[in-house]
Amino acid sequence: MAVKIRLSRRGRKKLAMFDVVVADARAPRDGRFIEKLGTYNPNTNPATVVLNEKQAIKWVMDGAQPTDTAKAILSYKGILYAKHLQVGVLKGALTQEQADAKFEAWKAEKEVKIQTKATSIQQSKAKSKASRLEAESKVSATRAENIAAKNKAADDAIVASVVEAINETDEDEVEAPAAEVAVEEAPAAEVAVEEAPAAEVAVEEAPAAEAPAAEAPAAEAAEEAPAAEAAEEAPAAE
DSSP states (O other): OOEEEEEEEEEETTEEEEEEEEEETTSOTTSOOSEEEEEEETTSSSOEEEEOHHHHHHHHHTTOEEOHHHHHHHHHTTHHHHHHHHHHHHHTSSOHHHHHHHHHHHHHHHHHHHHHHHHHHHHHHHHHHHHHHHHHHHHHHHHHHHHHHHHHHHHHHHHHHHHHHHHHHHHHHHHHHHHHHHHHHHHHHHHHHHHHHHHHHHHHHHHHHHHHHHHHHHHHHHHHHHHHHHHHHHHHHO
């Protein structure tokens, strides 16, 4: 039976995770498997790999053939390097203790590289975030300045219009009393015109003073009449 080390997919859409399994080459991808060796999560940076190293080395030494992706994962975790060391032990090139020591040293060095990479990624993200926030703050400050300038221009225009309206109102109020004064002074001329007939009345009343002179002859006639009557009565006495 051909045995393969491959990935079995699980998880939700666009956030898939994979199990590293040993399965029959004829079984479906997500079907029955012989043994689960670990998990692989590509959603983190760097990717998270959890692997049972002893069982993985055992299956590799027994001839299980990894797929391309599984082979990259096994190489990332040092399983293929451990296989190389075990072949050296079997051939007598080195002892098991030497092979284990070399493998542990390799793992420590690999762990340092992984941590360095993770730290650099975090620093890069932090710098990118800081630069993005700085750019956004500059854009916000520029937008605020533009808005303040527009508001100031609008306020100045409103103040100017109000001042202009007040000035026009004051000018109208100053011109209106002058016209009223002219209108109020006009009747004075009419009063002078209306007072002119009074002189005429005085002129018309002047003949009244002449009336006694006309009546004076009547009084004289009245005085003369008794004298005539006395002259006529005188012969009667004779």
